[in-house]
Amino acid sequence: MKFEEIMDRLRKVNEELQVETIPLERAMQLYEEGVKLSKQADEILSKAETRIKKLGD
Amino acid sequence: MEPLTVTEVSGMVKDTLRSSPKLNDIAVRGEVTGYTDRGHHYFSLKDENSVLKCVIWKSNAGSVDCLPLTDGTKVVAWGSISSWGGNSSYQLDVRKCTPEGRGELYRQYIELKEKLFKEGLFAPEAKVPIPAYPMKLGIVTSEKGAALQDMAKVFMAGPGMDITVADARVQGEGSADSVAAGIMALDGKVDLIIIGRGGGSLEDLWAFNEESLARAVFACGTPIISAVGHEIDEVITDLVADARASTPTAAAELVVKGMQRVLDEKKTLADSIAVMAEGHVASHRQALDAIDMSMWRKVLASRVDNQRTTAAGFKAELGHASSLHMANSRKRLDAGDMALRATWISALREKGMAAIYQSGARITEVSRLKKGGFEAVMKDGKVKGEVKDIEV
8 A cells, every 4th residue: 555545544544433333343443454554654654765866867 | 160079079089099000009118107006007107208197907907917016117018098088188008017127038928827827727727736745756957956955955854755856957048848858757757746946037947937848847747846946926837837836945845844744644643543442442341341241241341351452462563652641642632522532531430420321221312211220330330220200
């Protein structure tokens, strides 16, 4: 998944968790997904280092 | 000969002026004097020997660039001579007006701006949104220019990103085509493109006012920020691009600040998810406590405990949440009332709020209560009671 897609999904997970009446199972599922997404995003970010190169190099 | 009325003579003068090709669509050079803005803009143009009354009607004012005028400035005004019969005077109805001295280039700039505007190249609906977190950035500018150095400084201090520079001539013969070629080479390969250069005179910046470059910016599928340091109001690429910045540095800051906002949002989301999950576990646990069936309680409570342990485990993995106390996390959730709600409920319970249950189900609205027995669960125990009257 691309970073922006991960962010979109994180927003949705957070939004669904705000609903007080969701079953516990679902809450735990969302939580696990949130943690995974957060890790994925961190991985992408940690690999990104600012590099400036010339076109064609 | 029958004498004419004054009105008849006025009308004849008016018609003569209106039908004279020599007095229609003319450009007049002169110095502005007696300028007043009364909705319509009134002034006169003068030279050594004569004075000509001029007016820019309110309905035209929007398309005249040089308003408000200043007495003493030399301008070229385009328009037609007309007469208002009432006082038999004549004036220049001005449709366009540019400060003199900017000369031919300025006129070309104004004309191209009008042309491209009519074609819809500046239309908001044609603009592509600037990505909030561009991992790959393209820059079209001179690799020897100060603009690139200025931008590099900002980007090196910001979040990590892959930057590709397409070297281009940004001044002089062939520069518009050179920048256009850079855009085409980067289009589709990066998430965002910045084109630009440092400030200069209208002549220095001319590449960014050329039609071929304007069309290349418009045709580019990748979002573009135009970042040209300039003295005049704007260059044409500012208007065609998806976003504009007043200098290359400002463009870099715009991008980096946007990325920083996304990183902050990510932290807030991760914290909020941990807090909300914790809230769900806590509220389910309280619901279980209230069910007076010890076997079920045992089974379910152990399940919740398991899930809670899992949750705690994951929470530890969550870099941002692990070191924070819940209270600390909560403070950071200024993101919204929604996120605060679950924690608010437990806080209320701390203060003595009770949860009401009937037949093992939690009742959150009076309208769902039935007459008969109920249980109220507080922080440290529960009471049994009976519903006698219900008022909604």
